[in-house]
Amino acid sequence: MAYEHNEIEKKWRAEWAKRGTYRVENDASRPKYYVLDMFPYPSGAGLHVGHPLGYIASDIVARYKRHSGFNVLHPMGYDSFGLPAEQYAIQTGQHPAKTTEVNVARYREQLDNIGFSFDWSREVRTSDPSFYKWTQWIFLQLFDSWYDHEAQKAKPIHTLVVRFGHQGWHHADACALTGDVEEELGAFSADEWKAYDERTKQRILQHFRLAYLSEAWVNWCPALGTVLANDEVKDGVSERGGHPVERKRMPQWSMRITAYAQRLLSGLDTLDWSESIKEAQRNWIGRSEGALVRFKVKSNLTPNPSPEERGTAHFDQDESDSGAISRFRETANPFIWSKLVAHAKEMRHNPTEAENKLWQAIRGNATSGRIRRQHIIDKYIVDFVSLRKQLVIEVDGDIHDLQIEEDALRTLALGEKGFKVIRFRNEEVLSDVSEVKRRIQAELDSRPDFSASADDKTEEEYSSPLPGRGVGGEAIEVFTTRPDTLFGVTFVTLAPEHELVEVITPANRRDEVMAYVTMAKNRSERERMTEVKRVSGVFTGATCIHPFTGQEVPVWVGDYVLGGYGTGAVMAVPGGDQRDWNFATHFNLPIIAVTEGADISKEADERKDATICSEGFLKGLKVPDAIKRAIDELEKRGAGERRINFRLRDAAFGRQRYWGEPIPIYYKDDVPYALPESELPLKLPEVDKFLPTEDGEPPLARAANWNYQGHPLETTTMPGWAGSSWYFLRYMDPKNEGRFASPEAINYWQQVDLYVGGSEHATGHLLYFRFWTKFLHDRGWINFDEPAKKLVNQGMIQGVSRFIFFMGVAINYPDVDNNTVVKLQEEMRRFPVVLVPESLYTQASRLKPTDVPMVRSFLNQMQQLRLERDPNAVGVITSQTLAKTHVDVSFVNPVTGELDISTYKKFVGNTQDVVVLSDGPLICPSEVEKMSKSKLNVVNPDDIISKYGADTLRLYEMFLGPLEQSKPWDTNGIEGTFRFLRKFWNLFHGHGDAFGVTDDAPTKPELKILHATLKKITEDIEKMSFNTSVAQFMIAANELGALKCNKRAVLEPLVIALAPFAPHIAEELWEKLGHTDSVTGAKWPQWDAQHLVEDSFSYPISFNGKTRLQLEFPIGLSKEEVEAQVLANPEVQAKLGGQPPKKVIVVPKRIVNIVV
RNA sequence: GCCCGGGUGGUGAAAUGGUAGACACGAGGGACUUAAAAUCCCUUGGUCCGUAAGGGCUGUGCGGGUUCAAGUCCCGCCCCGGGCACCA
Known part of the structure; x- marks a missing residue:
């Protein structure tokens, strides 16, 4: 009887479905094992032979564990939200849900063909409202949490509110929080907190929530029309599609993953993951230890263009300044406010002609709502403002043309503070001031009133975006890992984006500096990377004070300093840092040797085992000691402190896209509020087009009635990684309507025991996956804080x-x-x-x-x-x-x-x-x-299966080589595994005859083959070395075939051992052997060492390590006996040629080596 | 530049410091067959000697070292793949 793979496989697929063979219950009486494959995105292209590689490996382990008595959870589902379906929708108008449905059906068909043991009753899809209800719910938990760094865990936000009510917020606490927002937040007392209104409180809390809305620098991809997370950007272009990505500042939902940086790092040591993935995560988190150092700025500041620069005309002015200055405190950035006040005063005394004309037209009660002029908001001095309506009116001279980008930034920043900016040109005001006034009035009328009463005091509270940090001297903060080199500092360099650049630059250097800043900012990431060697920068004209020596140190701007890392400023030690050295050499700045034995004329000395030689109290100390001493000294002088810095940034969470989970947030007075849990799931609304609106709003803004009780709902959606960050929990209890999974299910299944997937997710999915798990653990929803104990990365099939x-x-x-x-x-x-x-x-x-x-x-x-x-x-x-x-x-x-x-x-x-x-x-x-459609090199598993069968495909994919390794697909080799299955089949069938096995007792050699095979297969599965197990099956089939063995006692255990690899043929033979139940439930056969014992061993006899002949001796022979017999052998004697051997080494059951 | 992998026949690969190349593909030769498919048997790292049986030398990226013995351990390089990167 021939091996008819097509019939056999069809029969058993149907049978498994009918019997529900792979259905899993949460049976707490049995030991559990959880095998998970990384969530696939159902793409339109379907599966190629590379995709199932990992699934086959995990399926073998799952089936093996079942044979070994475990209750195995081995589920599959789809990460079905995502860009491709949406892009397709934009092009064709086809709803992404429909495209997804079609793609999922095709995936399912292809997966079924391969004979996986997935429990399909547990399938989940991220785009299913019953699933994303819980993704939204977890988001709300994140929104409702803050990170307590003392306790090192996330806590409900109300505990923070209580704490504020008791002790307020001291700026010293700020070092406990990372991320880019907290720094702007000033201190406040408990009483101040209590006095804040709801809106202010909410805005403060945004700085602590783990899911928060803030103005942030984001990776904006114009081609995709959306924001991307850092891991979605590779070499300055989008990972998907390769479109250019630019830095842009905009309001953005973010995840405070930075709060978990240290735990994400330390947790790696407990995981059985590949070293390369752990290393990639360590790099990504990028921890560095060092110090924060403050350099006080010494300079005459003119934060905005001087009157002369603005082309001032001197007109009389009548407003008394008294009282006005103090009001600035409310809206000003307190960090620099004293400088701004002086400047505002100066400008008020020297208005331009146009400013003066407009002021005369709108001052007093000329418009509804009082207008102020030259008012300080944040770090800007605006021309005119209505605090009550939060409307800024700017009159631009020619200078505006030169700094369009600057002004755009300013507009954005003011927008963040709640102010709308409208602009008029000088000529407009001068030619028709009444028209300008009419337009201002119209704007005022259309704006909501931001104050309950017209009372000035209230008005100003409302216009105050946040409580101030308190008045202090300006200082440039730098982060350094080498505080020991402080005495080698010869200048300080700021990143072009650094906010102090425009503040500290004196008027006479302003044009040059701002021109450089604009140029540097416009250089794309790509250019910056390709032109790494090019040195560029400019002197600001300002100086700062060295915290130890008190000397003045010049402040430069240079694009070798990154705005996004550390504080965006460095203390330059050209004697100890090569980049600083390059910069100093290029601009002819002084270089001080910091370490003994350094040749600073050629390059910087970055050795960390050197001795400090620069003048000062660190001289003569070894680097590590000097670092300690320097930090102690900084702390003593209040000029700095010990600081651990992470490269990890908070993750951008909002996507300006349609096909994702809606974010369950609504806005009241522009403040985000959580949607009540009872409103979940917040279902994705229908829209007429999947494109942004004319105003550039995300597609959800097109939806009718997209509001909650009249309050607008959030219009961005969640990124692809939201659902995949917790899906492994849903499989435990996929139908639960009251919780994301029941505590019983979670307690039973616990962590994933084996997680299989591609290494391309090293810094994306795998980091978020761990982050959410830790968070859910902190809040008490789950009792473990790492999602997967063991991770195996399958290589790519090229x-x-x-x-x-x-x-x-x-x-x-x-x-x-x-x-x-x-x-x-x-x-x-x-x-x-x-x-x-x-x-x-x-x-x-x-x-x-x-x-x-x-x-x-x-x-x-x-x-x-x-x-x-x-x-x-x-x-x-x-x-x-x-x-x-x-x-x-x-x-x-x-x-x-x-x-x-x-x-x-x-x-x-x-x-x-x-x-x-x-x-x-x-x-x-x-x-x-890479195997891909565009390279026309795709091999479809369906074609292979119809020709050779799924069992052959499974065996062959495993046989190709070690799982982790990448290897090219070569269909030619598949004949070998196909032949093996036929040989195996023929052991049961004689040669093409009817089925026939005997119950005869097996011979010794037969038992030896059987047990050697069982031993090797068992050990290899545990090691996940599947290629060698397939080879062992081949050896067994070849040897048993040679012995013409058709004995049940030998063949039956082999059927079970083969079942994880080739389940269809194993079921068929199992049935023919007379069993009525599935082979899936059969107990794994144990190997017995007694059958592997040999009577004798054939010793390789080597001379100086080179094998020359073989001699067989009984196993029991002692070393000495073996040596004597070897030396007595005539062939050995012939080789020795009469010379006595220098030494003879006998390793029992291994080798004999004769040294001559 | 730094950090992880990896480098073995024509190909995919195997090898607790102990017979390098298991297993398989491909190739060559043979058997069966009218023929083909399928199946089975033999040969197959390189090279040299021999009519042959058989034997010698050489060989795991390169150069050193440790060891009775090294693909495996150590030192120094080269190359390929991946990650990070003006990261202070």
Whole structure:
């Protein structure tokens, strides 16, 4: 009876579905094992042979664990929200839900074909409201939490509110929080907190919530129309699609993953994950220890253009300044407010002509609502403002043209504080001030009233965005890992984005500095990376004070300092840091040697085992001691403190996209509030188009009634990683309507025991996955704080691409009229595809195609043919470029590399003919590349299965090599595993005969084969070394075949051992062996060492380590006996040639080595 | 530049410091067959000697070292893949 894989596999797939063989119950009486595959995104392209690699491996482990008595959870589902379905929707109008449905169905069909033991009753999809209800619920928990760094855990936000009511907020607490927002938050007392109104309180709390809304620098991808997380950007372009990405500041939902930086780092040590993934995460988190150092700024500050610069006209002014200044405190950035006040005063005394004219028109009660002028908001001095309506009116002179970007930033910053900005040009005001006034009035009327009463005091409270930090001197904060080199500081460098740049730059340097800043900011990330070596920068004109020496140190701006890392400023130690050295050398700044033995004329000395030699109290100390001493001294002087810095940034969470989970937030007075739990799931609304609105709002803004009790709902959606950060919990209890999973289910299943997936998720999914798990643990929802104990990364299966070379053919025509050109082009379009051999292409640099006789005669022929058809044909046929392109691998003989020209012709179709200019067959060279549709090298598992069966595919994928390793797919080799299955089948069937096994007692050699195989397979599965287990099965089949063994006692255990690898054939043979239950439930056969014991061992006899002959001795022989017998052997004696051996080493049951 | 992997026949690969190349593909030769498919048997790292049986030398990226013995351990390089990166 032949091995009919198609029938067998079809039969058992149906049978498994019917019997519910893989259904799993939460049976607490049995030990559990949780095997999980990384969540697939159901793409339209379907699966190729590379995708199932990990699934097969995890399926083998799952089935093996079942045989070993475990209750195994092995689920599958879909990460079904995502960009591709949405892009497709934008192009075709097809609803992403529909596309997703189709793709999921195809995935399911393909997965089913491979015979996985997934419990499909537990399937989950992230785009299913019953699933994303809980994603939204977890988001609300994050929104409702803050991170207590003393307790090192997340706590409910109300505990923070209580704490504020008791002890307020001291700025000293700020070092406990990381992320980029907290720094702006000033201290307040308990009484102040109690006095704040609701809006202010809410805005303060945003600085602590783990899911929060803030103005942040984001990776904006214009092509995708959305914000991307850091891990979604590679080399300055989007990971998906490769579109350029720019830095942009905008309001943005973020996740405070930075709060967990230390725990995410330390937790790695407890995990059985590959070293490379752990290392990638360590790099990504990027912890560095060092110190924060403050350099006090010494400079005469003019934060805005001076009156002269603005082209001031002197007009009389009448407003008394008394009282006005104190009001600034309310809206001003307290950090720099004293400088701003002085400047505002100056500007008020020196208005421009246009400013003065407008002021005369709108002052007093001329408009509804009082207008102030030259008012300080944050760090800006605005021309005019209505605090009550939060409307800023700016009058721009020519200078505006020079700093459009600056002003845009200013508008954004003011917007963040709740102010709308409208602008008028000088000429508009001067030519028709009443029209300007009318427009201002219209704006005022359309704005809501931000104060309950017109009372000034209340008004100002409302306009105060946040409580101030308190008045203090300006200081540049730098982070350094080498405080020991402080005495080597010769200058300080700020990043171009640093907010102090424009504050500290004196007027006479302003133009130059701002020009540099604008230039540096506009340089894209890409340029900055490719021009790493180029040094650029500018002196600000300001200086600061060295905290130890008290000397003045110049402040520079340089783009080698990154705005996003540390404090965006460095203390430059050119003697100890190569980048500082490069900068100092380029601009001729002084360089001080900081370490003994350094040659600072050539390069900086970055050694960390040196001795400090710069003058000062650190001189003579070793680096580590000097670091300690320096920090102690900084703390003593209040000039700095010990600081641990992380590279990890908070994760951008909002996406300006449709196909994702809606964020369950509504806005009241522009303040975000959590949607009540009872409103979940907040379902994705229907929209007319999946595009942004005309105003650039995300697609959800198109939805009708997108509000909650009249309050607008959030319009951005969650990123792809939201659902995948917790899905492993849902599988434990997928139908639960009252909780994301019941405590019983979570307690039973616990962590994932084995997680299998690609290493490309190292810094994205795997970090968020751990973050959410830790958070849920902190809040008491789960009792473990790492999601997966063991992680295995399967390697990529690469494709073998094939290439063809073709020659462009065109008509070389003289000057002719347009009509003729059109006709000629028409004719050219019908020219054949001309394929040429690789040799012609590689010679192209030395040889013109027309130098090749075959090409020349072909072109001549074509030209003649033309002339026969039309004697008046214009122009001459000529060759053009030679090009290389992918050709579908299915057109190429995989062994010879020969192109099947008739198939290729069919593919090209009837529009064009194909001509091959080659003496012999056309050989297509190959390259190993990523398997992908665009490279035409995709191999579909369905094709393999219909030819060889799923069992063969499963075995072959495992046989290819170690799971973790990447390897190219070569369909040729599959014959070997197919032959093995047939041999295995034939052991039960004689040779092509009916099924027949005997109950005879097995012989010794048969038992030895059986138990050696069981031992190897068991050990290999535990090690996940599947390629060697398949090899062992082959050895067993070959040897048992040679012995013509058809004994039940030998074959039956082997069927069970093979079942995890090739479940279909195993079920069929199991049934034929007389069992009525599934082989899935059979107990794993144990190997017995007694059958592996040998009577004798064939010793390799080596001379100086080189094996020369074999001698067999009984196992029981002692070392000495073996040695004596070996030396007595005539062959050995012959080799020795009469010389006595220097030494003889006998390793029992291994080797004998004779040293001569 | 730093940090992880990895480098073994024509190919995928195997090898607790102990016979390098298991297992499989491919290739070559043979058997069966009218023929093909399928199946089975033999050979297959390189090289040299020999008519043959058989034997010698050499060989795991390169150069050193430790050891009775090194693909495996140590030192120094080269190359490939991946991660991070003007990260202070």
